[in-house]
Amino acid sequence: MTTPVCTSADTTQFTAYVRSKGPTLLRTARSLTPNPADAEDLLQTALTKTYLAWDRIDDHRAVDGYVRRTLVNTRTSQWRKRRVDEFSTDELPEPATAGPDLVEQQVQRDALLRAIARLPPRQRAMVVLRYYEDMSEVQTAEALGVSVGTVKSAVSRALGKLRDDPELELSVA
Template structure:
């Protein structure tokens, strides 16, 4: 790798490390060490092909998705980790409601299987369409739809304390407007 490519790679890592780590943290269910390993693995793979990578951000994210999928396929007989029920009063009037919601959502996602968590993160956190998720994961759109539906139902069962708070806390992007709605 020539010095110019090395510098470009360093600049990319410096600029995008935080965002990539946040994504990895969600994909791994909040395990900081696994998240760091996931980002580092993706960056190492990108480094090997750096000269040929046109869109580094997309490439690294796709490597992260696929590596995480490989991990949950290897963990198939999955033992689910359980957590204590969070306190009933999650909304504190001191301005911490958003942080409380973020923590509650993170804990709820951690209770899902890696496959379910990956589908929801790609679909709703990364805001990918069903077709894009299917392409990234190498499955059919029907699989994405059914897995997403079951994952959301399980999330509602596992975390009823969230109720409608998640919808109220974050505005829905205009790309999610109902079909036929005109703005």
């Protein structure tokens, strides 16, 4: 069985109808489904069905009711089919890949620099050389002209002060 094709006069009438009633019909479709994109798809499907039946509609003043009935029936059919490819779950299928919070990192970095600035000059120099310049204990001792034991004990005391600093919320190793 072949579907009759609308004539150009029918197409012109249908186009004029869609232009005049489209926004109203879209509001109706949006009231039938919560997702705006689904509402647009629903309206498109209903208008396609209406276009195919356009030549069979005797009273074109009743087209609004026909399209609304088509919207409701199409939405009901979609609801009954319950698409298999969509499942609601409590957990996301993939873990969120949120990057590091750059603002929080900067806040921590600023707090750490303020805490280091409060250390005595000698401890501050040793911490900076050891952890910011990535020098070994031996290299730090040579750079400051002190013994390796002095570097170890001074850095240990400095890290203890940093751990106890109330402004810092991070763990210093």
